[in-house]
Amino acid sequence: MAGFLLLFGSGCSAISLMAKIPHLRFPVLIIGLLLSASLGGYGGIIYYSRSPENQEWVVNLGLLVSIIVVCIIGGIVQWL
Amino acid sequence: MHYRGDSAMALINLRSSEDAITKYWTMLNAINLTLIPLVFCVWLFVPSLTKNLKSTPQLILRILSVTFSITGSGVILFSSNELTKLKPKIDSLNKRDNAEFKHSIASVLLEAQKTNELTVENAINQRRIELDPYAFMPQSLPDEEFRGSVPSSELVNDDSSVVPNSSELTEQSLRNEPYFDVVLECLEDEIADSKIIKDIMGFRNVRYQEGKAILAKIKAIYEIESESV
Numbered sequence: 249m250a251g252f253l254l255l256f257g258s259g260c261s262a263i264s265l266m267a268k269i270p271h272l273r274f275p276v277l278i279i280g281l282l283l284s285a286s287l288g289g290y291g292g293i294i295y296y297s298r299s300p301e302n303q304e305w306v307v308n309l310g311l312l313v314s315i316i317v318v319c320i321i322g323g324i325v326q327w328l
Numbered sequence: 329m330h331y332r333g334d335s336a337m338a339l340i341n342l343r344s345s346e347d348a349i350t351k352y353w354t355m356l357n358a359i360n361l362t363l364i365p366l367v368f369c370v371w372l373f374v375p376s377l378t379k380n381l382k383s384t385p386q387l388i389l390r391i392l393s394v395t396f397s398i399t400g401s402g403v404i405l406f407s408s409n410e411l412t413k414l415k416p417k418i419d420s421l422n423k424r425d426n427a428e429f430k431h432s433i434a435s436v437l438l439e440a441q442k443t444n445e446l447t448v449e450n451a452i453n454q455r456r457i458e459l460d461p462y463a464f465m466p467q468s469l470p471d472e473e474f475r476g477s478v479p480s481s482e483l484v485n486d487d488s489s490v491v492p493n494s495s496e497l498t499e500q501s502l503r504n505e506p507y508f509d510v511v512l513e514c515l516e517d518e519i520a521d522s523k524i525i526k527d528i529m530g531f532r533n534v535r536y537q538e539g540k541a542i543l544a545k546i547k548a549i550y551e552i553e554s555e556s557v
Contacts, residue, residue, distance in 0.1 A: 251403075254364075257371060261375075325371070326375050328375065328379075
């Protein structure tokens with residue numbers, strides 16, 4: 249789990265660092281938008297396809313939230 | 329590391345493959361424990377140390393830190409995956425080692441218990457021999473040849489009552505003996521004297537001569553009674 253989250257965080261750090269180069273800002277913006285849209289869409293799929301019997305969707309949603317948090321931290325760290 | 333190795337060598341020496349698995353497990357755990365905090369610190373803190381990206385060394389350091397974070401997290405992910413695959417094998421090895429340890433402890437305790445029981449039994453037998461030295465004589469000794477030094481008047485039987493001397497036995501006291509009727513029946517059935525003395529009357533080893541004398545008296549009584557009938 250730690251390696252998985254660190255991979256996402258360091259990947260977002262790399263993308264965020266690329267935004268420091270002026271002519272790469274627009275592609276990075278597009279990548280950022282695609283990433284956030286896919287993560288949000290995945291969260292919606294998890295929530296709306298949940299079954300009331302088991303609580304596995306809570307674990308999946310928690311994992312998704314932790315990925316989002318790590319991506320945000322990875323992106324912000326490069327601009328502080 | 330090819331811990332699966334040569335299958336023939338693994339069959340010949342199972343222990344080495346188990347050691348290899350254990351070492352691989354230890355190595356992967358060490359890699360994980362080293363890399364996770366290192367990658368986390370590098371990913372989180374190096375950007376704050378390299379704020380001036382116009383300086384080339386700091387820019388290179390920043391790029392290297394990001395590259396190291398990506399590579400390190402990939403290695404952590406791979407080793408975690410391998411550890412998950414190895415976990416059932418390690419659990420079964422640990423379970424077997426625990427069972428072997430418990431079995432060895434149980435064997436030692438059982439041996440100690442048996443030793444204690446034998447020691448106690450030996451002590452009891454020694455005490456019995458001290459109290460009644462003639463009760464444990466081996467049966468293989470020829471009864472007629474054995475001559476004890478203890479006078480028959482001083483012998484003590486299991487009931488701790490003094491056995492009467494054969495010369496002091498009267499006819500009435502003989503009839504009161506528990507084996508009297510059985511001896512008479514044996515005499516009617518013409519059973520051998522030695523067998524009557526040893527098995528029926530219980531006079532063995534050093535007391536055989538005494539038993540013989542008593543049997544002679546019983547025979548005399550039997551002959552008198554059979555003549556009178």
